[in-house]
Amino acid sequence: MSHIVDIALLPEEAFDDYCIRKAIQFKIANRTTFYYKIKKRSIDARGRQVLYRLQVEIFDQEDTITSTIDFSPDQYQWVKDAPKVIIIGAGPAGMFAALKLIELGLCPIILERGKDVRSRRRDLAAINKDHIVNPESNYCFGEGGAGTYSDGKLYTRSKKRGDIKKILEVLVLHGATPEILIDAHPHIGTNKLPQVVTNLRERILAHGGQIHFESKVNEFIIVQNRCKGVVLTNGSRVEAEAVVLATGHSARDIFELLDRQNVKIQAKPFALGVRIEHPQTMIDACQYHRKERGIYLPAASYSLVTQTILSGKERGVFSFCMCPGGFIVPAATAPGEIVVNGMSPSRRDSKFANSGMVVAVELEDLKAYHTFGELSALRFQQAVEQKTWEAGGKTQVAPAQRVGDFLAKKRSSSLPNTSYQPGLASIELEDFLPDFIVNRLRQGLTVFSKKIQGYGSNEGILVGVESRTSSPVLIPRNSESLEHIEINGFYPCGEGAGYAGGIMSAAMDGERVADSIAARIGK
Numbered sequence: 001m002s003h004i005v006d007i008a009l010l011p012e013e014a015f016d017d018y019c020i021r022k023a024i025q026f027k028i029a030n031r032t033t034f035y036y037k038i039k040k041r042s043i044d045a046r047g048r049q050v051l052y053r054l055q056v057e058i059f060d061q062e063d064t065i066t067s068t069i070d071f072s073p074d075q076y077q078w079v080k081d082a083p084k085v086i087i088i089g090a091g092p093a094g095m096f097a098a099l100k101l102i103e104l105g106l107c108p109i110i111l112e113r114g115k116d117v118r119s120r121r122r123d124l125a126a127i128n129k130d131h132i133v134n135p136e137s138n139y140c141f142g143e144g145g146a147g148t149y150s151d152g153k154l155y156t157r158s159k160k161r162g163d164i165k166k167i168l169e170v171l172v173l174h175g176a177t178p179e180i181l182i183d184a185h186p187h188i189g190t191n192k193l194p195q196v197v198t199n200l201r202e203r204i205l206a207h208g209g210q211i212h213f214e215s216k217v218n219e220f221i222i223v224q225n226r227c228k229g230v231v232l233t234n235g236s237r238v239e240a241e242a243v244v245l246a247t248g249h250s251a252r253d254i255f256e257l258l259d260r261q262n263v264k265i266q267a268k269p270f271a272l273g274v275r276i277e278h279p280q281t282m283i284d285a286c287q288y289h290r291k292e293r294g295i296y297l298p299a300a301s302y303s304l305v306t307q308t309i310l311s312g313k314e315r316g317v318f319s320f321c322m323c324p325g326g327f328i329v330p331a332a333t334a335p336g337e338i339v340v341n342g343m344s345p346s347r348r349d350s351k352f353a354n355s356g357m358v359v360a361v362e363l364e365d366l367k368a369y370h371t372f373g374e375l376s377a378l379r380f381q382q383a384v385e386q387k388t389w390e391a392g393g394k395t396q397v398a399p400a401q402r403v404g405d406f407l408a409k410k411r412s413s414s415l416p417n418t419s420y421q422p423g424l425a426s427i428e429l430e431d432f433l434p435d436f437i438v439n440r441l442r443q444g445l446t447v448f449s450k451k452i453q454g455y456g457s458n459e460g461i462l463v464g465v466e467s468r469t470s471s472p473v474l475i476p477r478n479s480e481s482l483e484h485i486e487i488n489g490f491y492p493c494g495e496g497a498g499y500a501g502g503i504m505s506a507a508m509d510g511e512r513v514a515d516s517i518a519a520r521i522g523k
Contacts, residue, residue, distance in 0.1 A: 004057055144197035
């Protein structure tokens with residue numbers, strides 16, 4: 001028998017067995033003999049005193065403590081000779097779709113345009129140091145997708161889309177810290193994700209699945225409204241029982257290919273803005289109500305959102321993908337553009353806190369781009385990235401402006417230290433962002449400056465442009481079968497198709513698609 005109790009502890013007590021036991025004893029009438037397991041842990045900074053809140057499961061006997069992990073690798077099957085399923089993209093959606101197919105007795109063939117996770121590192125170094133963007137291998141393309149070199153945040157609001165606990169357990173079984181099973185806002189860290197991704201790959205291969213790197217899709221084989229396979233750029237054909245499209249939100253050439261082959265897609269609203277960076281100590285002091293956070297608290301994060309009015313239209317302005325103790329990185333996927341994103345190492349020990357600060361963009365805001373049809377939002381996104389590249393000097397040096405100067409409508413005479421390696425150039429945001437984005441950002445930042453002390457000061461900096469918040473294209477699918485609404489055997493999946501917004505939701509969507517494929521094939 002076991003039962004659950006909730007306890008609250010000071011930060012210096014929350015990792016001490018004696019303090020945890022004393023708090024539990026107070027809850028269970030001072031019983032002296034018991035065993036416990038922490039099920040959930042979160043930080044409560046709402047009051048003046050920061051607390052850790054722990055949900056603890058209590059056991060009478062040590063041998064009755066249940067395992068933290070329910071999922072067993074024994075559930076994976078040998079699938080080398082099983083029916084084949086093509087998966088385009090080795091990001092979270094693609095890899096978890098592959099693992100689920102193996103669990104269900106089907107053989108995945110992953111086709112990834114980029115390189116394996118180790119080889120990607122050289123291309124990332126080339127972006128940061130030499131300003132060279134490899135369009136096939138970068139922060140977005142390659143093994144593990146954009147999630148590999150990111151903060152590795154595993155929080156999702158998509159509670160009904162799949163088995164969150166199982167996804168976390170699979171990650172732990174492949175090298176992630178067990179802490180992600182109990183933390184309210186778990187993350188792995190960009191320094192640890194590459195090994196986790198490598199272990200996932202080895203699992204797929206060990207059970208008979210296939211993974212092919214530097215294998216870019218050039219054509220979909222569609223016969224009588226059924227997708228039979230793909231043709232690669234080297235001319236080889238790969239055919240299978242089904243095709244899963246899990247290419248992520250930055251594979252513009254895939255969206256263009258679908259459009260050329262008359263596969264129905266739809267322009268989709270997204271969000272666009274900048275990365276905002278502050279000293280982490282500023283965010284810590286405000287969020288934790290103390291000068292220094294100390295050794296028992298992690299780098300503090302925040303979440304900000306407000307509504308703005310411009311020309312009678314209401315649009316949201318909000319923080320996005322907040323990276324405490326992190327870095328701003330160059331995330332362009334083609335020469336001639338600048339895109340910035342954020343990531344954090346597992347310890348989140350950088351001196352800086354950064355976050356996307358973005359404006360919701362609706363299709364009615366893009367009337368000048370409607371001639372591009374269903375690619376209108378994509379073309380707008382692309383045009384802003386190219387203009388940002390020109391403003392920064394046609395390298396990966398990013399245009400930037402101090403927050404206070406931006407609010408005061410003046411160019412920054414100098415820029416503060418930054419985590420962005422390629423460097424910054426002092427440029428006013430008006431020089432590269434559309435007026436409606438600039439005006440709404442000013443409204444939003446004015447509001448946020450009242451919520452976090454110093455947020456709107458010149459200690460903060462705005463770096464352009466944060467544009468890959470979500471896919472600018474939706475690939476419509478049947479809500480029950482998850483197949484494309486017109487093409488049988490073709491399964492749009494994950495962020496790129498418009499059905500996920502992060503590592504966890506993409507992984508869960510990959511599993512859902514695999515389930516649907518297995519049901520159709522009869523496994």
